[in-house]
Amino acid sequence: LQSVRNELHDLEQRKQLAHVSSILNEQVLQDMVECGIRAETLAALRMIPWIEVAWADGDVSAEERAAILKAAHEIGVKEGTACHQTLEAWLTTRPDLRLIETWKAYMVELTKMMPTESMAKFREELIDRLNTIAS
Numbered sequence: 340l341q342s343v344r345n346e347l348h349d350l351e352q353r354k355q356l357a358h359v360s361s362i363l364n365e366q367v368l369q370d371m372v373e374c375g376i377r378a379e380t381l382a383a384l385r386m387i388p389w390i391e392v393a394w395a396d397g398d399v400s401a402e403e404r405a406a407i408l409k410a411a412h413e414i415g416v417k418e419g420t421a422c423h424q425t426l427e428a429w430l431t432t433r434p435d436l437r438l439i440e441t442w443k444a445y446m447v448e449l450t451k452m453m454p455t456e457s458m459a460k461f462r463e464e465l466i467d468r469l470n471t472i473a474s
Contacts, residue, residue, distance in 0.1 A: 349369070349372050352372045352377055352378075353365070353368040353369060353371075353372055355377070355378040356368050356371055356372065356376065356377070356378055356381065358378070359378045359381055360381055360445075360449075361452055362445065362448045362449070363448075364444075364448050366444070367441070367444045367445055367447075367448050370437070370440070370441040370444060371384070371441055371445065373437075373441075374434075374435070374437060374438045374441045375425070376441070377421070379420070379421040379422065380421050380422050380425045381422075382414070382415070382416060382422045383416075383422045383425040383426050383429070384441075384442055384445055385414075386407070386410075386411060386426060386429075387434070387438060387439060387442040388442070388465060388468075388469055389407050389410065389468055389469065389472055390407070390426075390429045390430070390433075390434060391439060392469050392472045392473050393407060393430065393472055394433045395473075399430050403472055404430050406471055406472045407426070407430065407472060408426070408430075410468050410471070410472070411423065411426055
């Protein structure tokens with residue numbers, strides 16, 4: 340019975356993620372759910388590269404943390420939200436490498452849907468943010 344409940348819960352989570360992300364790839368949606376990504380924390384997924392840059396030397400400095408929180412605020416992540424709490428957790432404990440693979444799969448799916456100009460702008464902004472966090 341518990342197994343069925345868990346399966347139904349995961350199905351509902353995948354359905355909600357598909358709705359907010361427009362991603363239809365069931366494996367990507369399942370990987371997102373298994374990594375703890377929910378509809379209300381989807382925005383945190385785009386910050387995975389920021390988190391990885393901050394953790395590159397083994398820990399997150401106060402400056403890196405401040406830069407990431409500032410960047411998150413600039414894209415609309417409000418303090419106290421589920422997305423902000425997820426980000427705080429990743430700044431405290433390095434996320435599992437599986438989350439990075441999930442981010443990559445998510446980006447592949449997103450690239451299929453986004454106009455070329457939008458994806459180019461996204462890449463440019465991502466590189467700028469990563470340079471800011473790294474420096």
